[in-house]
Amino acid sequence: MIVLDFRDKRPLNEQVAEKIMNLIAQGGLAPGERLPSVRNLAIDLSVNPNTVQRAYAALEEKGYITTITGRGNYVSDESNWKDSLYGEVLGELKETALRVRAAGVGKEEALKCVREVYERD
Amino acid sequence: MIVLDFRDKRPLNEQVAEKIMNLIAQGGLAPGERLPSVRNLAIDLSVNPNTVQRAYAALEEKGYITTITGRGNYVSDESNWKDSLYGEVLGELKETALRVRAAGVGKEEALKCVREVYERD
DNA sequence: TTAGTGTATTAAGACATTTAATACACTTAT
DNA sequence: ATAAGTGTATTAAATGTCTTAATACACTAA
Numbered sequence: 001m002i003v004l005d006f007r008d009k010r011p012l013n014e015q016v017a018e019k020i021m022n023l024i025a026q027g028g029l030a031p032g033e034r035l036p037s038v039r040n041l042a043i044d045l046s047v048n049p050n051t052v053q054r055a056y057a058a059l060e061e062k063g064y065i066t067t068i069t070g071r072g073n074y075v076s077d078e079s080n081w082k083d084s085l086y087g088e089v090l091g092e093l094k095e096t097a098l099r100v101r102a103a104g105v106g107k108e109e110a111l112k113c114v115r116e117v118y119e120r121d
Numbered sequence: 122m123i124v125l126d127f128r129d130k131r132p133l134n135e136q137v138a139e140k141i142m143n144l145i146a147q148g149g150l151a152p153g154e155r156l157p158s159v160r161n162l163a164i165d166l167s168v169n170p171n172t173v174q175r176a177y178a179a180l181e182e183k184g185y186i187t188t189i190t191g192r193g194n195y196v197s198d199e200s201n202w203k204d205s206l207y208g209e210v211l212g213e214l215k216e217t218a219l220r221v222r223a224a225g226v227g228k229e230e231a232l233k234c235v236r237e238v239y240e241r242d
Numbered sequence: 243t244t245a246g247t248g249t250a251t252t253a254a255g256a257c258a259t260t261t262a263a264t265a266c267a268c269t270t271a272t
Numbered sequence: 273a274t275a276a277g278t279g280t281a282t283t284a285a286a287t288g289t290c291t292t293a294a295t296a297c298a299c300t301a302a
Contacts, residue, residue: 070299191268
């Protein structure tokens with residue numbers, strides 16, 4: 001389901017949260033579907049339960065999942081996170097594009113770079 | 122000349138290096154121009170000399186500046202860093218685009234976002 | 243009642259960043 | 273030659289974050 005990169009300098013809890021977020025965003029996890037329990041996912045990823053718990057807490061904070069004590073974590077309805085995700089991600093893209101332009105890269109070259117990413121596999 | 126964000130979680134030495142790099146890329150610092158000494162910039166930024174030294178070392182490693190022991194640090198000629206800057210900045214764009222795609226944003230919407238940045242003023 | 247769930251706390255270790263205090267070699271101007 | 277300013281290097285300490293570990297508690301479901 002998820003593979004972590006232990007050599008990456010980014011915190012494990014952030015990696016877990018982002019990978020699950022991406023799975024949800026792409027439909028790999030449907031709304032209403034139950035996520036693995038904190039303890040089970042921790043075992044699967046060879047990570048401490050606290051680390052998974054922090055990832056889940058962040059995901060709930062952003063509206064991607066709903067937590068029910070004693071039962072588990074469930075994927076939220078798309079309406080709860082789609083707008084905020086699009087806004088966040090397009091904001092990042094805009095910032096990066098500004099930096100790319102400031103560095104002197106031409107418009108066509110920048111567009112080509114983005115197109116290539118989308119046309120890969 | 123430069124203002125650091127001490128609340129930002131990013132390392133100070135990286136912030137210093139990036140801000141100087143941007144100044145150079147945008148012509149705020151001309152080739153041949155001398156940078157502030159390690160000690161003076163450290164005082165200006167309220168930071169330890171070691172931190173500035175690390176920033177300068179990184180900048181020299183990437184070809185943005187040339188260091189002469191006993192004299193100072195000087196902005197390198199554009200030919201020394203233009204390629205590496207393009208590579209770095211396009212790499213960032215690629216990564217961001219991947220994240221945008223993973224979030225479920227469509228190709229046309231992403232391209233439109235980049236186009237808008239380039240067509241602004 | 244039992245097992246499985248989320249949650250919370252405290253302690254310890256590992257690690258990166260930053261500061262601090264020096265020291266040394268080099269260059270420039272006097 | 274001397275002095276001041278430069279880059280560079282080293283070692284130690286302080287700090288903060290991340291992670292693990294070991295528990296404990298409240299809740300839910302079978």
